[in-house]
Amino acid sequence: MQTVTTLPNLRLAVDEIRKTGTIALVPTMGALHEGHLTLVREAAKLADHVAVSIFVNPRQFGEGEDLDAYPRQLAEDSAKLEAEGVVLLWAPDASAMYPQGYATNISVNGVSDGLCGADRPGHFDGVATVVCKLFNQVRPDIALFGEKDWQQLAVIRRMARDLDLVQPHADAIHGAAIVRDPDGLAMSSRNAYLSATHRAAAATLPRAMDEAIARIRDGQETAATLAMLEDELLGAGFSRVDYAELRDADSIAALDGDNGNARLFVAARIGQTRLIDNKPVSSA
Numbered sequence: 001m002q003t004v005t006t007l008p009n010l011r012l013a014v015d016e017i018r019k020t021g022t023i024a025l026v027p028t029m030g031a032l033h034e035g036h037l038t039l040v041r042e043a044a045k046l047a048d049h050v051a052v053s054i055f056v057n058p059r060q061f062g063e064g065e066d067l068d069a070y071p072r073q074l075a076e077d078s079a080k081l082e083a084e085g086v087v088l089l090w091a092p093d094a095s096a097m098y099p100q101g102y103a104t105n106i107s108v109n110g111v112s113d114g115l116c117g118a119d120r121p122g123h124f125d126g127v128a129t130v131v132c133k134l135f136n137q138v139r140p141d142i143a144l145f146g147e148k149d150w151q152q153l154a155v156i157r158r159m160a161r162d163l164d165l166v167q168p169h170a171d172a173i174h175g176a177a178i179v180r181d182p183d184g185l186a187m188s189s190r191n192a193y194l195s196a197t198h199r200a201a202a203a204t205l206p207r208a209m210d211e212a213i214a215r216i217r218d219g220q221e222t223a224a225t226l227a228m229l230e231d232e233l234l235g236a237g238f239s240r241v242d243y244a245e246l247r248d249a250d251s252i253a254a255l256d257g258d259n260g261n262a263r264l265f266v267a268a269r270i271g272q273t274r275l276i277d278n279k280p281v282s283s284a
């Protein structure tokens with residue numbers, strides 16, 4: 001595996017790799033876990049070569065968020081990627097990504113509204129901007145993102161279509177299913193922040209979501225069911241529920257009475273940690 005940290009070296013490496021086949025890109029912020037490695041393994045089935053980026057993107061962190069505390073473990077991550085057969089690790093620092101005078105921002109309207117977009121103002125602009133740059137830098141044939149960050153995936157798909165960023169085939173922005181711990185909690189780099197007590201209580205999140213979805217499928221009233229979900233999380237030790245909402249899975253828009261394509265989206269805080277999850281409401 002080649003690790004590159006500057007744009008000129010990235011260009012040389014990508015040109016060389018491209019001579020022998022297609023490239024799948026897996027963008028990450030590092031602190032790699034099985035969720036990331038599943039994306040890498042899926043990527044290896046979809047292209048000849050897998051490239052991974054590790055960049056803790058300052059532009060997607062809001063004021064007072066965990067930019068400084070975010071785990072950074074490049075040597076450990078690099079060994080994991082090497083073992084998976086990744087050919088290229090792109091690990092720029094902030095000055096390579098945003099040189100002095102950097103002034104361009106990408107906003108994706110609509111899908112960025114509400115949910116995490118409301119709680120983390122500017123977050124999806126930061127994500128769209130850096131992902132657009134990563135696509136231009138690596139020029140992948142396909143890129144993979146996890147469904148854990150469902151709204152992020154929707155934002156990136158919209159941006160890629162709108163800006164003609166990748167080859168216009170249906171799977172160019174590939175969404176990978178959420179990888180969960182045995183108790184159902186979605187894997188996340190931020191789970192490392194949880195104390196043992198909070199980690200145990202965190203499993204209430206997916207369980208309470210399953211219960212809420214079962215009630216909604218049973219025909220129980222959505223607002224009352226979501227209020228019950230919120231109470232259950234607060235009772236289990238969560239300090240705040242940022243949102244618990246049903247939305248259209250593709251557009252992320254509020255539902256207009258038809259729950260056919262509905263997904264349940266939840267973000268909740270336990271200790272200092274903000275957890276997100278989403279699950280389909282329809283059993284189809």
Ligand SMILES: Nc1ncnc2c1ncn2[C@@H]1O[C@H](COP(=O)(O)OP(=O)(O)OP(=O)(O)O)[C@@H](O)[C@H]1O
Binds near residue numbers: 029035149
């Ligand atoms: N449990 C998971 N299942 C599937 N994909 C995942 C999972 N966790 C992360 N990913 C995906 O990996 C990619 C990189 O994510 P990132 O590096 O932010 O990790 P993370 O675990 O989501 O960290 P964070 O704690 O910041 O949310 C994203 O596309 C994300 O959706």
Ligand SMILES: CC(C)(CO)[C@@H](O)C(=O)[O-]
Binds near residue numbers: 027029055057127152
């Ligand atoms: C897509 C991404 C790598 C952009 O910084 C990040 O938001 C992430 O890891 O999900």
Ligand code: BAL
Binds near residue numbers: 061
């Ligand atoms: N996994 C999404 C990146 C973030 O929370 O900033």
